[in-house]
Amino acid sequence: MPRILITGAAGFLGSHLCDRFIDEGYDVIAMDNLITGDLENISHLRKLPEFTFINHDITEHIHIEDNLDYILHFASPASPIDYLKIPIQTLKVGSLGTHNCLGLARSKGARILIASTSEVYGDPQVHPQTEEYWGHVNPIGPRGVYDEAKRFQEAITMAYHTYHGLEIRIARIFNTYGPRMRLNDGRVLPAFIGQALRGEDLTIFGDGTQTRSFCFVNDLVDGIYRLLHSDYSYPVNLGNPDEISILQFAEEVVQLTGTNQKVVFKDLPKDDPTQRKPDISKAMKILNWSPLVDRSKGLKLTFEAFQKLSLAELNKQDHRNFKNYSKK
Numbered sequence: 001m002p003r004i005l006i007t008g009a010a011g012f013l014g015s016h017l018c019d020r021f022i023d024e025g026y027d028v029i030a031m032d033n034l035i036t037g038d039l040e041n042i043s044h045l046r047k048l049p050e051f052t053f054i055n056h057d058i059t060e061h062i063h064i065e066d067n068l069d070y071i072l073h074f075a076s077p078a079s080p081i082d083y084l085k086i087p088i089q090t091l092k093v094g095s096l097g098t099h100n101c102l103g104l105a106r107s108k109g110a111r112i113l114i115a116s117t118s119e120v121y122g123d124p125q126v127h128p129q130t131e132e133y134w135g136h137v138n139p140i141g142p143r144g145v146y147d148e149a150k151r152f153q154e155a156i157t158m159a160y161h162t163y164h165g166l167e168i169r170i171a172r173i174f175n176t177y178g179p180r181m182r183l184n185d186g187r188v189l190p191a192f193i194g195q196a197l198r199g200e201d202l203t204i205f206g207d208g209t210q211t212r213s214f215c216f217v218n219d220l221v222d223g224i225y226r227l228l229h230s231d232y233s234y235p236v237n238l239g240n241p242d243e244i245s246i247l248q249f250a251e252e253v254v255q256l257t258g259t260n261q262k263v264v265f266k267d268l269p270k271d272d273p274t275q276r277k278p279d280i281s282k283a284m285k286i287l288n289w290s291p292l293v294d295r296s297k298g299l300k301l302t303f304e305a306f307q308k309l310s311l312a313e314l315n316k317q318d319h320r321n322f323k324n325y326s327k328k
Ligand code: UDP
Pocket: 079, 080, 175, 186, 187, 188, 189, 191, 192, 203, 204, 205, 206, 210, 212, 246, 268, 269, 272, 273
């Protein structure tokens, strides 16, 4: 069976990818240092003989015994709250961590797919965003640590391709949602659902006219699967182009949860992109892929997963302890 290493495997996307590749008959090596990931996300896989978990920080040398066919590099804090708390670690995992993954791919003769992001476009001045757009990023703003790490990640991955002939794939992932998102990671969907379930007002940052386009996780995972098996080495946008303002999104969540909550307006964080929507023509053409789950269905599935949480879990403060990493 083919053997794949997934970094960031205990995270939201990583854990769904583990599920998919196990289902497809792969031998999965799941790696995570559990700074933002959670073993709970992969607990159902841990007894399977074709699944191995390794607790490792990929900014240090990565050692894998025996052969390896593929690497999916998904390790990184991915929420603005997280990367504000651990900015140096965010930069290191995107740069040193990627370098280690590339070196490993090269030594094993493995194909590597890296998780890039719509954040490489920054606060975009081209709308919708095509892969040809170079972006509008503030390197020293609060999001710079993530955006620039991901831009460096693309650059070094492309250099390994052109210089060493490494087989690479680059996914530019737009906002994705679904079960296993961390309730308190600051992202808008878990924030709204958590607030609705706790009976709190929904917090809108700014006036809520900023837009996002939300993709259900199963669609995204399918796009990643297809991209990995394609023969295309350049960046491909993966996301759902169904764009919505954050204010409308809050209204949809209120309607879905039937909670009748009010919205309150808070300050807009610095450099918060005003609009975001992927142009997915390339993915449609090259991968024969487009999202199948519309927002009403995806939101319902996500809400049902969150509804299973107890009140104690809903009220629990985020248990992740960043203090050992914040100064590195
Ligand atoms: N947002 C909001 N209220 C919240 C959390 C986020 O209005 O409680 C806004 C945030 O300012 C941004 C959008 O929702 O404009 C999406 O935020 P998220 O952190 O989910 O993703 P990103 O900004 O990285 O796209």
